[in-house]
Amino acid sequence: MTSPSPSPPARKRRRSSARTQPKNIAALEEWGLSPAQQRLLVIAGSVAGVLVAAVVLTFAISAIGNDFVPERATAAAISTRPRPDTYKGWVSPKLFAPIEQNTADPAPLTLKDVFAEKTLKEGKVTLKLTESKLDAGCSAVIWGQELASQLAQAGCTQALRGAYTSADGRYIAQYTLLNLRDTTAADGLVQSLTAGYRGGWVQALESGGMLFPPDGHTEASGHAMGHYAGLVWIGRADGADPGQKDDFVSLSLAVRGAEKAVFRRVVAVSPSAAPS
Known part of the structure; x- marks a missing residue:
């Protein structure tokens, strides 16, 4: 049926x-x-x-x-936080052995120490300092819970940031120097960011409208120097990928001119480390 x-x-x-x-x-x-x-x-x-x-x-x-x-x-959530597209980290060279521990170099850093030079130059790239800021502690200058926890364990006491634009307006850059407990902490930080930079990074300084765009291409590197860790962050001002005419190598080296402050600390602790 x-x-x-x-x-x-x-x-x-x-x-x-x-x-x-x-x-x-x-x-x-x-x-x-x-x-x-x-x-x-x-x-x-x-x-x-x-x-x-x-x-x-x-x-x-x-x-x-x-x-x-x-x-x-x-x-x-990540897209709302500007962070680099690529990152490389380097551990501390032997040159910085005299300041392996922050106890050997106890005087706090100042903005004048790190960002005294308002113009940095490397090759054809000239950078001009547009903004700088010093924070006691590191929690306010980064985002990402894992990174915040790591910096707390690393005994971070200071974070100094400087923002730069190139003289021709083509590039933007930021240098961040972190004052940590020792070389082990600094090495661990720059190495861990190799895998963790997408989930936690430094906050960008705003200066005259300069801000790393969330969807723009930027590159970064981390450099341990004794008990300090320097973070380089660079990109084109328009957020575009670097082309054949872009010299990101010179751009990175130029912004690292801020590291002269750390070299002066090495010499202050161990005068024999000064070049002859």
């Missing part, structure tokens, strides 16, 4: 459901959920109602695990 055909209202409901489901799936994708997580939510119930969807989403995320963070939400 042939089963009776579904009533017109039933067919209409099925067609309506078929039209709605792709929109629901799209909404789940926008939340950054994986296909498996999407299926879990679809099975749990419809996402047509905003309140119901919120309750189900909370339940599903709890079931998946407390460490779950939607991929797109994470990307959105």
Whole structure:
């Protein structure tokens, strides 16, 4: 015996459901959920109602695990924080052995120590200091919980930042010098940033509208020098990728002119370290 055909209202409901489901799936994708997580939510119930969807989403995320963070939400949070696209770190050379411990070099740094020179030059690149700032402690000058914890453990007592623009307006740069406990702490910091710089970095100084754009291309490097760690951050002012005419090597070397302050500390502690 042939089963009776579904009533017109039933067919209409099925067609309506078929039209709605792709929109629901799209909404789940926008939340950054994986296909498996999407299926879990679809099975749990419809996402047509905003309140119901919120309750189900909370339940599903709890079931998946407390460490779950939607991929797109994470990307959105990071995108609001300017950070470099590339990073390289170097441990402290033997030259800085006299200031391995901050106890050997206890006098606090000043802005005049580090940013006394208002113009830095290397090759065809000339940088002009546009802003500088000294912070007692490091928590206010960085973002990222893991980086904040590491700097606290490293005994960071000072953070000095200087912002630069090139004379031709083509480049922007920032130099950050961190005063840490010892060489081990400085080496550990610049090395850990090789993997962690995307999840935690220094705050950019604003100077006359200069700000590293979140979507612009920038590059960075970290340099341990005894118990200090210097962070170089450079880029084009328009945020574009470097081209054949861009000399990022000279740009990086120019901004590192601020490190003369650290060399003077080495000589002060160990005069024999001065070049003959």
